[in-house]
Amino acid sequence: xxxxxxxxxxxxxxxxxxxxxxxxxxxxxxxxxxxxxxxxxxxxxxxxxxxxxxxxxxxxxxxxxxxxxxxxxxxxxxxxxxxxxxxxxxxxxxxxxxxxxxxxxxxxxxxxxxxxxxxxxxxxxxxxxxxxxxxxxxxxxxx
Numbered sequence: 001x002x003x004x005x006x007x008x009x010x011x012x013x014x015x016x017x018x019x020x021x022x023x024x025x026x027x028x029x030x031x032x033x034x035x036x037x038x039x040x041x042x043x044x045x046x047x048x049x050x051x052x053x054x055x056x057x058x059x060x061x062x063x064x065x066x067x068x069x070x071x072x073x074x075x076x077x078x079x080x081x082x083x084x085x086x087x088x089x090x091x092x093x094x095x096x097x098x099x100x101x102x103x104x105x106x107x108x109x110x111x112x113x114x115x116x117x118x119x120x121x122x123x124x125x126x127x128x129x130x131x132x133x134x135x136x137x138x139x140x141x142x143x
Contacts, residue, residue: 016041017041017042018039018040018041019039019040019041020036020038020039021036021037021038021039021040021045021077021080021081022036022037022038022080023037023038023076023077023079023080025054025055025056025076026073026076026077028055029048035048036048037077037080038077038080038081040081043142043143044140044141044142045078045081045083045087045140045141045142045143046139046140047074047077047078047137047138047139047140047141048138049094049136049137049138050070050073050074050077050136050137050138050139051070051073051128051130051133051135051136051137052066052067052069052070052073052130052133052135053073053130053133054069054073057069058132059130059131059132059133060132061132063101063104063105063134064104064107064108066132066133066134066135067101067104067105067108067109067134067135068108068111070135070137071108071109071111071112074112074137074139075112077139078139078141081141082143083141083143085112085113085114086114087141087142087143088113088118088139088140088141089118089119089140089141089142090118090119090120090139090140091109091113091118091119091120091121091137091138091139092120092121092123092137092138092139093105093120093121093122093123093135093136093137093138094122094123094124094125094128094135094136094137094138095122095123095124095125095134095135096124096125096126096127096128096133096134096135097124097134098122098123098124099124101134101135102122105122105135
């Protein structure tokens with residue numbers, strides 16, 4: 001089951017509509033952490049940071065498997081919004097040990113994201129909330 005919530009900001013003169021899209025298997029993010037995995041406004045879709053974290057599977061310590069799991073989760077988010085990988089306009093990826101894993105990450109990414117490629121920035125960071133996570137992806141897509 002997919003939960004879609006529409007919010008209207010009535011405090012401004014211009015009506016701003018945001019649609020929160022929450023895949024059932026990630027409802028706990030909305031309930032526990034109070035954020036939308038996917039939010040849509042005016043046909044642009046914003047995805048919150050996507051890691052390989054899932055309730056049904058621990059994060060793999062093997063980088064290639066973990067990156068595939070993160071792209072699987074990204075696909076779930078995109079599909080919930082009625083989109084797929086080709087709708088991605090921009091990717092910002094955050095990495096633990098960026099230089100150590102970027103080649104493997106790039107190969108995995110290329111299995112999912114095809115030309116014309118989205119804009120992409122890769123940034124090295126020191127840690128993420130989920131234990132053992134090596135990457136977090138922030139995505140902007142468009143219908």
